[in-house]
Amino acid sequence: MQGSLFQRIKRLTGKAVGDFNLIEEGDRIAVGVSGGKDSYTLLHVLDALRRRAPIKYELVAVNVDSGFPGFRKEVVEKHLADHGFEYRVESTNCYEIIEEKRKPGTSYCSFCARLRRGVLYTLADELGCNKIALGHHLDDFIETLLLNQFYVGSLKAMSPKLAADNGRHTVIRPLVYVEEGEIIRFSREQQFPIVCCACPVCGEVDQKRQRMKGLIRELATENRHLKKSMLTALGNVQPRHLLDKNLTDFDLGLP
Numbered sequence: 001m002q003g004s005l006f007q008r009i010k011r012l013t014g015k016a017v018g019d020f021n022l023i024e025e026g027d028r029i030a031v032g033v034s035g036g037k038d039s040y041t042l043l044h045v046l047d048a049l050r051r052r053a054p055i056k057y058e059l060v061a062v063n064v065d066s067g068f069p070g071f072r073k074e075v076v077e078k079h080l081a082d083h084g085f086e087y088r089v090e091s092t093n094c095y096e097i098i099e100e101k102r103k104p105g106t107s108y109c110s111f112c113a114r115l116r117r118g119v120l121y122t123l124a125d126e127l128g129c130n131k132i133a134l135g136h137h138l139d140d141f142i143e144t145l146l147l148n149q150f151y152v153g154s155l156k157a158m159s160p161k162l163a164a165d166n167g168r169h170t171v172i173r174p175l176v177y178v179e180e181g182e183i184i185r186f187s188r189e190q191q192f193p194i195v196c197c198a199c200p201v202c203g204e205v206d207q208k209r210q211r212m213k214g215l216i217r218e219l220a221t222e223n224r225h226l227k228k229s230m231l232t233a234l235g236n237v238q239p240r241h242l243l244d245k246n247l248t249d250f251d252l253g254l255p
């Protein structure tokens, strides 16, 4: 793969890998590939970096087929095979479980995401992978920051590198510096075979996230460095100027 956009995405991803020490010698990384633009981009960029890296690491593309009727896993599988990736496409009955066990009124997505994450961890174990790479990009990080502030009452976003709850894997997000717009353009340029997850809520607009996107877009017309500033803020936390009693000692003992 060539082109200045690819070079830019590769450079930004390489910088994130270096800044957060995302990849180390001997890593075997399960790359979650959903069939969407972000995960295809992640896989191809990590593969390009791997070929020129001074350290050795391995990639395994992993697709979790949740069993939603109409999911075209063969399209994803063909792409992975055509490009010579080591891969695993896993068929599951997540759909049945969701339909059966989800309590009415609870979020379809969070139940689904929990199940899929569990499958991904199990597969990572089976495939001998110590890390799991996910395709979240810069916009995901800052939108999540705003969503949590506005609707959850918490000052948090995502981590580029996080120990999984099971203590065995590390989840990494190497596209943290790459904007969604760049991924969309790159994905179109490469004509990646995008497939829809085919779930019942696929295509439904997440209204809150769309509002955050709109807000960021609007503010960015006045300040083109806005996204970068928000991301920088995530790495520049000043607990003394916040209200968290666990982080700051408010008992200053003043008269």
Ligand code: SF4
Pocket (backbone or CB within 6 Å): 108, 109, 110, 112, 113, 197, 199, 200, 201, 202
């Ligand atoms: S969009 Fe569909 S596949 Fe994705 S988490 Fe939500 S329910 Fe699951």
